[in-house]
Amino acid sequence: MAPVKKDKYSVILPTFNERQNLPIITWLLNRTFTEKRRVADPSVPRSNIDWELIIVDDGSPDGTQEVAKQLVKVYSPHVVLQTRTGKLGLGTAYVHGLQFAKGNFIIIMDAKLLSTTADFSHHPKFIPQMIAKQKSADYDIVTGTRYAPGGGVYGWDLKRRMTSKGANIFADTVLRPGVSDLTGSFRLYKRAVLEKLFESTDVRGFSMQMALAVTAKALGYTIAEVPISFVDRVFGDSKLGGEEVVEYAKGVFQLWART
Numbered sequence: 374m375a376p377v378k379k380d381k382y383s384v385i386l387p388t389f390n391e392r393q394n395l396p397i398i399t400w401l402l403n404r405t406f407t408e409k410r411r412v413a414d415p416s417v418p419r420s421n422i423d424w425e426l427i428i429v430d431d432g433s434p435d436g437t438q439e440v441a442k443q444l445v446k447v448y449s450p451h452v453v454l455q456t457r458t459g460k461l462g463l464g465t466a467y468v469h470g471l472q473f474a475k476g477n478f479i480i481i482m483d484a485k486l487l488s489t490t491a492d493f494s495h496h497p498k499f500i501p502q503m504i505a506k507q508k509s510a511d512y513d514i515v516t517g518t519r520y521a522p523g524g525g526v527y528g529w530d531l532k533r534r535m536t537s538k539g540a541n542i543f544a545d546t547v548l549r550p551g552v553s554d555l556t557g558s559f560r561l562y563k564r565a566v567l568e569k570l571f572e573s574t575d576v577r578g579f580s581m582q583m584a585l586a587v588t589a590k591a592l593g594y595t596i597a598e599v600p601i602s603f604v605d606r607v608f609g610d611s612k613l614g615g616e617e618v619v620e621y622a623k624g625v626f627q628l629w630a631r632t
């Protein structure tokens with residue numbers, strides 16, 4: 374009998390000015406994947422999960438790369454740094470990171486920290502639940518959702534809350550994809566599925582998360598959801614502006630026209 378190939382999880386983490394956030398998120402990821410004790414979901418032993426973190430930094434002027442180089446040494450061989458010159462955007466950073474990933478599962482997430490209590494927008498503590506969910510019915514994608522029962526958003530002002538919720542309601546009304554958090558970017562993908570999705574859509578801007586989910590549905594991939602509590606960042610700024618909102622609206626209509 375052929376030996377069963379062990380799963381490997383590659384976390385792709387795009388960074389731009391995340392010097393303060395990076396060490397803590399790396400520490401939490403290491404703990405999530407390697408800690409002996411079982412927590413959160415007892416069906417997921419965390420002690421024997423093969424993992425790597427691929428940091429894709431776009432020449433952050435705040436010294437993120439110097440911090441990342443130290444992390445590469447400390448967490449060897451689990452942490453890899455890939456750099457690009459100049460800020461080339463979140464979407465192309467995922468595509469770039471995927472080229473270096475060795476895992477058969479890919480997790481994409483943001484590096485955003487709330488406070489010294491280490492409460493993240495995308496907290497690694499949800500990863501074991503995402504893995505368990507994927508395994509429960511061999512789902513192609515598991516997406517963290519802020520907008521299903523059990524999920525939530527904390528720390529956003531009314532304007533940002535309405536922008537995010539409004540973006541989701543708008544896309545849901547036009548596209549009917551059956552995914553409650555279309556703009557969320559904390560997701561686990563089967564590697565082959567993510568490769569296929571990158572081939573199938575050229576959207577790389579703010580509407581990329583939505584385009585990936587809608588395209589996945591159109592291609593017949595299965596998507597499950599895990600509720601996450603999303604806590605706003607304290608260190609660093611969101612790069613979301615008016616331009617991204619307009620681009621998103623255009624993206625919804627382009628997808629509508631195609632599907």
Ligand SMILES: Nc1nc2c(ncn2[C@@H]2O[C@H](COP(=O)(O)OP(=O)(O)O[C@H]3O[C@H](CO)[C@@H](O)[C@H](O)[C@@H]3O)[C@@H](O)[C@H]2O)c(=O)[nH]1
Binds near residue numbers: 388391463466558579
């Ligand atoms: N390498 C690289 N990383 C980037 C770039 N821009 C942002 N990042 C990194 O990408 C992550 C998210 O960036 P934010 O600027 O904090 O994102 P946001 O505007 O709040 O948008 C996030 O949330 C949206 C939903 O609320 C998502 O739709 C969006 O994809 C993203 O995850 C962070 O880890 C940040 O450092 C870039 O040009 N290059």
